[in-house]
Amino acid sequence: MTRRFLWTGAALARATGGKLSQAFQVRGVSIDTRSLEPGDLFVALGGARDGHDFVGQAMAAGASGVLASRPVDAPHVRVADTFIALQSLALAARERAVDARRAAVTGSVGKTSVTQAVAAGLARAGRAHASVKSYNNHIGVPLTLARMPAETERAIFEIGMNHADEITPLSGMVRPHAVAITTVGPVHVENFPDGETGVARAKAEIFDGAAPGAVAVLNADNRWFGCLSARARARGLAVRSFGRAEGADARLLDFAVDAGRGVVRAEIDGRPLDLSLSQTGAHWGLNAMCVLLLLDALDVRREDGIGALSAFEALPGRGAESLVRLPGGGGFTLVDESYNANPISMAATIGSLGARRAEGRRILALTDMLELGEEAPRFHADLARPIADAGIDLVYCAGPLMKSLWDALPSTRRGGYAGQAPELASMIAGALRPGDLVMVKGSNGSRAGQVAQALRALDPRTEGAG
Known part of the structure; x- marks a missing residue:
């Protein structure tokens, strides 16, 4: 379905106080050439990677115009500061x-x-x-x-x-x-x-x-x-x-x-x-x-x-489930909670895992929770209690902070420990049985997503995909 026009160049100029180079219309607004859609306005934000360096890519991807703070070879609205102009455009959108x-x-x-x-x-x-x-x-x-x-x-x-x-x-x-x-x-x-x-x-x-x-x-x-x-x-x-x-x-x-x-x-x-x-x-x-x-x-x-x-379906990395086939037959259920983690969300997802019915074992794969300050080791060690309350069978841990949890776990629950997340998936893969229920959770920066991705890739059906 064709998107309707969102802004004209003249309206953009009025909203931002900028100078219009020539008439144009846009159907959307983008700050990233990788996700830009044909008909979008490309906002060339400054920063470590100056958006003005990507104007050519934006136009090649189908941008209809550019919001820029210096001369560009494209239909554009010229402003003093593109970030301030984006804020002005936001307020104009709200008011109209x-x-x-x-x-x-x-x-x-x-x-x-x-x-x-x-x-x-x-x-x-x-x-x-x-x-x-x-x-x-x-x-x-x-x-x-x-x-x-x-x-x-x-x-x-x-x-x-x-x-x-x-x-x-x-x-x-x-x-x-x-x-x-x-x-x-x-x-x-x-x-x-x-x-x-x-x-x-x-x-x-x-x-x-x-x-x-x-x-x-x-x-x-x-x-x-x-x-x-x-x-x-x-x-x-x-x-x-x-x-x-x-x-x-x-x-x-x-x-x-x-x-x-x-x-x-x-x-x-x-x-x-x-x-x-x-x-x-x-x-x-x-x-x-x-x-x-x-x-x-x-x-x-x-x-x-x-x-x-x-x-409403679970968002990627926030509880999405998949049945992953195992090469030797059968499969396990993967619950991907890898988008992010903190003590509250950890306790909630651990409790949810414990409440689930499983044909096999309930297994946790955890990576470090970040941005917790000086109390971070204690927050990690304290996860041992909700894990016990939930009756989790095996726990796999990765990262220096998760070492505190690993040390707090009884030997009967210890599945494996790795210094970094990428090493964890192979440990889990070698221990999986058909019917197991595996939940992966951790902070983005501790690469929990890589663990979930590697476990999904165990499925023979994923070979050659992508």
Whole structure:
């Protein structure tokens, strides 16, 4: 389907205060020639790799025009600073989409999954716009806004941070009518002298840019709920809560796995609700509650929210499952949670693995959790308790920080230890049996994804693929 025009060159010039070289129109906005689509505007951002050096590649890939800060051999709008111009374009996009109700999501874990599940609900309700991938930083948020069509009715944005004072300007840019903080925990704590307290304060910055009358959706089970609720109300937001806690507006009563699907029993505003999810991770019970409250705040019918959640599939690296055939016959189930990791998400996924039925053994393959500061060894060693509680059969560890967990494990649970992630897959491969259930989790920087990729490649059907 042909994309509609998003911006004319003249509108781009007005929005950014730039000078138009010649008339052109664009259907999208891109900052990367590798993902640029024909008809896009290429924004030549500066940095370690100057985007102006890639203008030729952008035009060859089908770009219709360029936003540039120096002369280029292409239809363009010339501005003083392309990053500032991108921000100006984002604000112009927000102002021209006069009917759009916007929501923003942050949190120590789960923000991408919740954002994309909300996006699925918005798509059922009308003309929707959403963040792609994890475009949640000082570039990704304005880029997502700049891509928002004028006729948008509802939009959802993901906002991330790893330092204080990062969320406030992004919230002000989005000006959300609803916000959600999925949870707060010890993530990026090495960047906060006051630890988790600083993380909670930084997450609360999402309230700073909220539109008048906005709704804050908060996790009633999180120990920071009281502080966050008070901060939200002080900013004039109405608070809606989700969790297992008594009194939560969206209260999760039970989560189970049956016939390969997650089964949720809940109450929203005192009314019973049953959900069937394609997701089997136990954390999806709370995710679903958060999603439904956000959709309520954006005036999406409950039926659309339920339908979207029922059909929503796991994102790559965030719980996606596959049956991997073994060369000798039979196969094992791989649960890929390799996108990222922190103590909260680790405990949740370990618990989910323990709750799963398995024909064979439940096996964990873990790589280092990063950005945890001086307490990192303790956070890793402490995983031994949820592993024991979940009844995990074997644990494979890789990385210097995971050595602390390895040392804390009883010998009966030790599968193998490696200094680096790439060495781990071969250890696991040599021990696999048909019917085993294997979960891979770790931080991006510790290369957990390579372990998952190598395990998938054991399947004879992948030979010669790609």
